[in-house]
Amino acid sequence: MxxxxxxxxxxxxxxxxxxxxxxxxxxxxxxxxxxxxxxxxxxxxxxxxxxxxxxxxxxxxxxxxxxxxxxxSKEASFYERMSGRRTKCVKCPHLCLLSHGDRGRCRNRVNIGGTLYTLxxxxxxxxxxxxxxxxxxxxxxxxxxxxxxxxxxxxxxxxxxxxxxxxxxxxxxxxxxxxxxxxxxxxxxxxxxxxxxxxxxxxxxxxxxxxxxxxxxxxxxxxxxxxxxxxxxxxxxxxxxxxxxxxxxxxxxxxxxxxxxxxxxxxxxxxxxxxxxxxxxxxxxxxxxxxxxxxxxxxxxxxxxxxxxxxxxxxxxxxxxxxxxxxxxxxxxxxxxxxxxxxxxxxxxxxxxxxxxxxxAGAGYQDTYCPTCGTLCIARRGYEVVENRLEGGRCPTCGTAIPGVWA
Ligand SMILES: [Zn+2]
The missing domain is CATH 3.20.20.70 (Aldolase class I)
Structure with a gap:
């Protein structure tokens, strides 16, 4: 994926x-x-x-x-037992209907004897x-x-x-x-x-x-x-x-x-x-x-x-x-x-x-700017934070709260 x-x-x-x-x-x-x-x-x-x-x-x-x-392995959560040892997995929208011995599309869930297990x-x-x-x-x-x-x-x-x-x-x-x-x-x-x-x-x-x-x-x-x-x-x-x-x-x-x-x-x-x-x-x-x-x-x-x-x-x-x-x-x-x-x-x-x-790679593509005044708030180079200028989650220039989890 x-x-x-x-x-x-x-x-x-x-x-x-x-x-x-x-x-x-x-x-x-x-x-x-x-x-x-x-x-x-x-x-x-x-x-x-x-x-x-x-x-x-x-x-x-x-x-x-x-x-x-x-x-x-562990018995899986979010499944239903059906007749004939079948199971219906309701974890994801595929809703895999499995008989004994079958494996779900996620590759991790299997029906063994009418019980659904995660592997x-x-x-x-x-x-x-x-x-x-x-x-x-x-x-x-x-x-x-x-x-x-x-x-x-x-x-x-x-x-x-x-x-x-x-x-x-x-x-x-x-x-x-x-x-x-x-x-x-x-x-x-x-x-x-x-x-x-x-x-x-x-x-x-x-x-x-x-x-x-x-x-x-x-x-x-x-x-x-x-x-x-x-x-x-x-x-x-x-x-x-x-x-x-x-x-x-x-x-x-x-x-x-x-x-x-x-x-x-x-x-x-x-x-x-x-x-x-x-x-x-x-x-x-x-x-x-x-x-x-x-x-x-x-x-x-x-x-x-x-x-x-x-x-x-x-x-x-x-x-x-x-x-x-x-x-x-x-x-x-x-x-x-x-x-x-x-x-x-x-x-x-x-x-x-x-x-x-x-x-x-390139300057500016990963930087965070204040949407109100345009101040550079967080400068990044790739995955590295070069400078974080936020003050309590706010723009250091105009005080606008930048949305996120900062602390
Ligand atoms: Zn600002």
Whole structure:
């Protein structure tokens, strides 16, 4: 899934058995997505799995569950038992109807003997400490490090996914480390990160692990950040929302038919999630990846910006992100800078006050300005905060309150 991210050190190899050992940040950042590329030699090739997904419908993937739940399994929340040992998962809008032995489209939930289990509980394949700006969140505790977790799996199947090696894999196929919710919280405390991000893959896919870790984090005074496609049903979101301190939600295009074709799911549930998140009081930033030929139509971007301004408010920060050729779209060029600038112009014309351009080096694209007087409030270079001039969350020149979570 997900927006483009600079990956850099994430490709480095993984230290093994690090739990209980204090690692330096540099060592720690080395564990993750790159390591996940080394899919297990279980004889189950990723290509075969992707092919199987291509043939899967609303019933998920047939005959793909393990015989028994394992150490990192837990009975799932948000499902219904049906006749004949079938289950209906109601966590995300796919509503997978599974028979015994089947696996849901998120790749993480399986029906074993009429009970729905998650296989992604305490076994992340990516564990990093990132700057919070990388999520991206620009109006939430700027300049702070954030412990970032992901398991395998995703509820969508975006053709442009940057993290497809993990998002389109099963938890059994990635190289994982054991990190139960309490371990994750202890790690954040040890490393001194004020927040934990559920990111890279899709937290909705590892819903129970995300939720339980978030609850444990809050109990320990650690905050939670949700980085997501927003493809979730309202009830699970309402349950977890009290523990979410900030969210970055993608809008992956604004044409329903093309959204389904590009991302493997309809658009409307995402828009519903955005509106519900706003109503529930989450601090919200939106990312829009502009994929050439798919989501770069300026009239469509204009309509989307109008919707954001109307439904989420003009103070909701918007990040336009540059596509780089990935996964099934390697034949497409990177997004031209001119397209990103046009999108920014459209957003500003719709009244959106904080518009950023991501994955493009260049002065000013990631800076925060006061919408009243134009003063530079936060200067950034890439993901680094060069200077934060806010005073108690206000413009240092005119005192306008800049929306966000600053302390
Ligand atoms: Zn000002």
């Amino acid at each position: 997900r927006t483009q991210r600079k990956r850099g050190a994430e490709h480095a190899g993984a230290p093994k058995g690090f739990l209980g050992t204090r690692l330096t940040r540099r060592q720690f950042i080395g564990y993750g997505i790159g390591a996940a590329c080394a899919l297990s030699a279980a004889g189950y090739g990723l290509k075969r799995f992707v092919d199987a997904m291509g043939n899967s419908g609303p019933t998920g993937i047939t005959h793909d569950a393990p015989q028994e739940p394992g150490k990192w 992604a509980y305490g076994n992340p394949c990516s564990v990093h400490i990132d700057p919070v700006e990388k999520k991206p969140l620009f109006h939430y505790l700027p300049g702070t490090p954030i412990l970032s977790l992901s398991t395998a799996g995703c509820v969508l199947s975006c053709k442009n996914c940057q993290n497809w090696q993990i998002s389109q894999s099963r938890p059994e196929d990635t190289r994982n480390t054991e990190l139960f919710p309490a371990d994750a919280v202890a790690l954040a405390q040890r490393e001194g990160t004020p927040s934990i991000a559920y990111t890279y893959g899709e937290p909705i896919a590892f819903y129970d692990y995300w939720h339980d870790t978030s609850v444990a984090a809050h109990a320990a005074g650690i905050r939670n950040v949700w980085v997501t496609s927003g493809f979730i049903n309202p009830e699970p979101l309402k349950r977890t929302a009290p523990y979410i301190d900030a969210a970055n939600i993608d809008i992956k295009g604004f044409d329903d038919r093309r959204h389904a074709e590009l991302n493997g799911g309809p658009l409307q549930p995402v828009l519903d999630t955005l509106k519900l998140s706003k109503r529930l009081g989450l601090w919200l930033e939106v990312t829009c990846l502009l994929v050439p030929e798919w989501t770069d139509d300026i009239a469509e971007i204009d309509r989307m910006c109008g919707w954001i301004a109307r439904e989420l408010g003009t103070s909701c920060p918007v990040h336009f992100s540059r596509f780089t050729p990935q996964y099934q779209l390697t034949h497409l060029p990177p997004t031209p800078l001119s397209t990103l600038l046009e999108a920014r112009k459209a957003a500003r014309e719709n009244g959106i006050e904080h518009v950023y351009i991501g994955n493009v």
